[in-house]
Amino acid sequence: MSEQFVTLARAYGARVEGPLLVSADGFSPRYDLDRTTGVVTRVGHSLYGHALAGSIVAFPTAKGGVAAGWAFLDLQSRGLGPLAFIFGITNSVMVHGAVMAGVPIADGLSADAWEQLRTAGWAELRPAERVLRLVR
Amino acid sequence: MKLSVHEQEMLAGRFGPGVQWALGYQVAVGEYFDAERLVPATNAHLVADMEVMGEAGLAFLGQLVEQGARVAIPTTLNAGFTDPAFAQVLHQDESLVARQVVMRERLQALGVLNVDTCINYQSVYQPHVGEHLAWGDTGAVCFANSVLGGRSNFEAGPAALAAGITGRVPAFGYHLDRHRRATTYVEVTTPLEDYADWGALGAWVGRRSPSYWDVPFFDGIGPSLTRSADQLKHLAAALASYGSIALFGARGVTPDWAAMNPDHARQQRTLTVGAKELDEVYASYGADLNTTDVDLVVFSGPQQSLYELARLAELLDGQHVHANTRLIVTTNHAYYQWAQQLGYIQTIEKAGGLVLTGVCFYLMTIDRLQREHGWHTVVTNSTKLANIVGAHPYRPILRRTRDCVAAAVAGRLVG
Numbered sequence: 001m002s003e004q005f006v007t008l009a010r011a012y013g014a015r016v017e018g019p020l021l022v023s024a025d026g027f028s029p030r031y032d033l034d035r036t037t038g039v040v041t042r043v044g045h046s047l048y049g050h051a052l053a054g055s056i057v058a059f060p061t062a063k064g065g066v067a068a069g070w071a072f073l074d075l076q077s078r079g080l081g082p083l084a085f086i087f088g089i090t091n092s093v094m095v096h097g098a099v100m101a102g103v104p105i106a107d108g109l110s111a112d113a114w115e116q117l118r119t120a121g122w123a124e125l126r127p128a129e130r131v132l133r134l135v136r
Numbered sequence: 137m138k139l140s141v142h143e144q145e146m147l148a149g150r151f152g153p154g155v156q157w158a159l160g161y162q163v164a165v166g167e168y169f170d171a172e173r174l175v176p177a178t179n180a181h182l183v184a185d186m187e188v189m190g191e192a193g194l195a196f197l198g199q200l201v202e203q204g205a206r207v208a209i210p211t212t213l214n215a216g217f218t219d220p221a222f223a224q225v226l227h228q229d230e231s232l233v234a235r236q237v238v239m240r241e242r243l244q245a246l247g248v249l250n251v252d253t254c255i256n257y258q259s260v261y262q263p264h265v266g267e268h269l270a271w272g273d274t275g276a277v278c279f280a281n282s283v284l285g286g287r288s289n290f291e292a293g294p295a296a297l298a299a300g301i302t303g304r305v306p307a308f309g310y311h312l313d314r315h316r317r318a319t320t321y322v323e324v325t326t327p328l329e330d331y332a333d334w335g336a337l338g339a340w341v342g343r344r345s346p347s348y349w350d351v352p353f354f355d356g357i358g359p360s361l362t363r364s365a366d367q368l369k370h371l372a373a374a375l376a377s378y379g380s381i382a383l384f385g386a387r388g389v390t391p392d393w394a395a396m397n398p399d400h401a402r403q404q405r406t407l408t409v410g411a412k413e414l415d416e417v418y419a420s421y422g423a424d425l426n427t428t429d430v431d432l433v434v435f436s437g438p439q440q441s442l443y444e445l446a447r448l449a450e451l452l453d454g455q456h457v458h459a460n461t462r463l464i465v466t467t468n469h470a471y472y473q474w475a476q477q478l479g480y481i482q483t484i485e486k487a488g489g490l491v492l493t494g495v496c497f498y499l500m501t502i503d504r505l506q507r508e509h510g511w512h513t514v515v516t517n518s519t520k521l522a523n524i525v526g527a528h529p530y531r532p533i534l535r536r537t538r539d540c541v542a543a544a545v546a547g548r549l550v551g
Contacts, residue, residue: 012168026346026380031527034503035188042527061346064376065524066272067188069292074190091348091380092169092309093274096292099164 004116006132009108012095016104017124018083020134021055022117023047027087029072029097030065038080053079056123058086060114068097076101084125086132088114106132137166137306138173146302154205158298165295166306175268175307180211180300181256183272183293184243186236187217187499193293194235197242200297207247210261211300213240214273215254215439215468215496222492227508228501248300252494253468255439257284258365260470265391268311270299274382275373275438275520281383283368285391287311290348290382309348310382316392318385318401320345324356325410330536331370331444335519336417338374340409345379352407353385353398363389366441370518373438377520421522421534425549428533429460431511433544435537436466436497437521442474448489449480451541457488458547462511465491489544498524506530515543 024046025032034041039051047057052075075081085098087107098105104125109117109132117123120134139147147163149156162174186194216236223233240250251260254273257280263269265285271277272291280286289309291299299305309315322341328334341352352375357363368389375381385396415423422428435448445467457463465484467475472493475481481491498521505511506529514525515533517540522532535543542550 010168010170012164030188030498031377031524033527036503062348062380063346064274064290064342064378064380066183066274066290066292069183069272069294070185070189070193073192073196073294074188077190077192089347089349091382092165092289092295093292095165095168096295099161099168100292100294105168 002136004134006109006113006116006134008106008130008132011106011125011127011130012099013084013102013104013127015124015126016056016084017122019055020058020117020120020123021047021050022058023060025059026061026063027059028063028065028068030067031063035071035075038075052082055082056084056086056125057082058117060088062087062091062094066093068093069100072097072101072103076103086117086125106130137163137171143174152204154200154203155301158301161294161298162302162304162306166308169306169308171306171308173307174304175311177268177270177299177303177305178209179261179263179269180207180209180296181214181271181273181276182211182248182296182300183214184239185216185499186232186239187501189293194239197239197246201242201245205246205301207300208303209300211248211296212256212260213243213248213250213252215499216252216494217499217501219492219495222490226500226505229504232501251468253439254496255369255441255468258369258441259468268305270296270305272296274376275369277382278372278376278384279369281310282372282385282390283365315349316351316383316396318351318353318396318398320350320352320405320407321398321402322352322354323406323408324354325408326414328357328367330517331367332517332519332534332536333414334367334370335374336414336534337409338371339378339417339519339523340413341407342375342378342381344407345381348380348382350379350381351383351385351396352381353396353401355387355398357386357389366444369438373520377523417519418534421532425533427548428513429548430513430515430543431461432514433461433463433540434497434514434516434521435540436464437518437524439496440465440467440471442471445471445475445480447537448541449483451538452487452489453483455487455545457544461544461547463489463544464497465489466495466497467491467493469493497521502528502530515540515549
């Protein structure tokens with residue numbers, strides 16, 4: 001087992017750790033997710049068929065749409081939300097949604113750090129320190 | 137964040153728990169983005185819909201009502217998932233329709249104006265240059281920032297509601313001059329005629345601009361070419377949909393375009409969009425198909441303006457939609473009334489079209505509609521709609537407006 005620490009530009013929420021699910025594609029609950037099941041259903045999306053629940057999910061970017069504002073609250077209330085969101089670069093909507101739902105969120109990783117994410121299987125997000133601990 | 141004395145009192149609960157929640161929520165979001173302060177907002181536009189908010193969101197609204205919260209600035213409601221007049225015809229979930237009634241009552245109790253439109257910038261409120269807004273619907277934000285010179289981030293439902301309650305927004309992102317600078321220069325070398333062409337331009341650029349902080353600047357769509365508000369509406373909707381773009385600049389269009397420093401952007405990154413690039417977008421949505429049967433033709437996403445309705449009425453006059461095809465048009469209540477006075481609605485309906493008010497197609501619980509009606513192939517002139525239905529069991533086909541109407545009449549793609 002090896003550890004690596006990645007610095008985040010922005011972060012919110014409580015400390016959390018869990019399996020890391022990393023996407024090669026951006027994300028929006030409107031454009032990519034079946035919100036009744038919490039499973040990514042856009043054909044061709046790199047997380048197609050994966051559920052958000054139980055993982056720290058990482059996406060390089062946030063896509064358009066404002067659905068996340070209510071959708072994350074709804075998903076979380078039904079036990080279908082992720083442990084945390086990590087974005088390479090996010091937009092305001094994902095933060096609105098995560099804060100509303102009480103889901104930790106962070107963004108602002110360097111390109112090098114994103115590469116490290118891709119090969120890690122486990123992560124610990126420490127929002128107060130703006131640090132992500134990667135375990136592989 | 138630096139808060140005024142009044143804001144500190146809001147946060148401390150002096151004006152009730154609803155205001156306290158709203159300001160606390162805004163501070164959490166503002167601090168995430170390193171906002172230094174809140175700024176007064178004049179107008180909020182809210183996305184709230186049972187299609188997306190679920191019971192948790194509805195309960196949250198109920199709690200705010202019980203706490204006596206009220207919006208402090210004009211706050212309008214975005215398009216929703218159901219036009220009650222057609223809910224049965226479309227086999228929408230009756231219980232969800234009933235919950236929508238409750239949701240709307242709660243919003244009304246909070247002081248929200250239930251106008252049910254995603255084209256508020258065309259029909260309800262036009263902000264002036266530099267006006268701070270808290271708008272949801274990403275296309276509306278992109279239009280307000282880019283065409284009208286307003287200032288808004290993408291505000292999700294709870295965020296726009298919070299801003300409505302406090303009359304403030306956290307000053308980050310597109311409220312600040314430093315983010316209103318072009319990052320990419322886009323040279324447009326081909327005429328853009330149909331709304332679908334404008335959407336295709338937005339789609340092509342949006343696909344190459346995935347960051348919320350990307351600000352494309354368009355040249356070649358200036359005074360020498362037509363650029364109606366409806367055309368720019370489709371451009372804005374597509375940019376926000378395919379990228380996450382909240383602001384674009386266009387020479388001769390954006391009020392403060394020179395301040396966006398397009399020459400600097402030109403040195404950083406230039407994209408050229410011609411006929412070949414637009415064809416790429418059409419190719420991704422069934423350009424190779426020519427006689428495929430069509431289940432559905434949709435003009436929506438955004439809602440249709442009075443002029444778009446007029447154009448549809450003109451194309452459908454004396455025609456009849458094929459028996460195996462459903463033609464759906466969505467608009468808002470105001471334009472529906474005017475279009476009725478002017479005879480456009482009657483013409484569209486006489487041709488067999490269904491004109492829905494207060495909704496946008498992609499919000500209409502479209503998975504259920506697909507199961508109920510067996511719809512699969514959707515022809516549209518909206519690239520935004522084509523993008524969204526791709527997450528659902530539909531096959532989107534992008535065509536220009538005239539070709540969409542021809543497909544509706546023939547029941548299959550024509551040419």
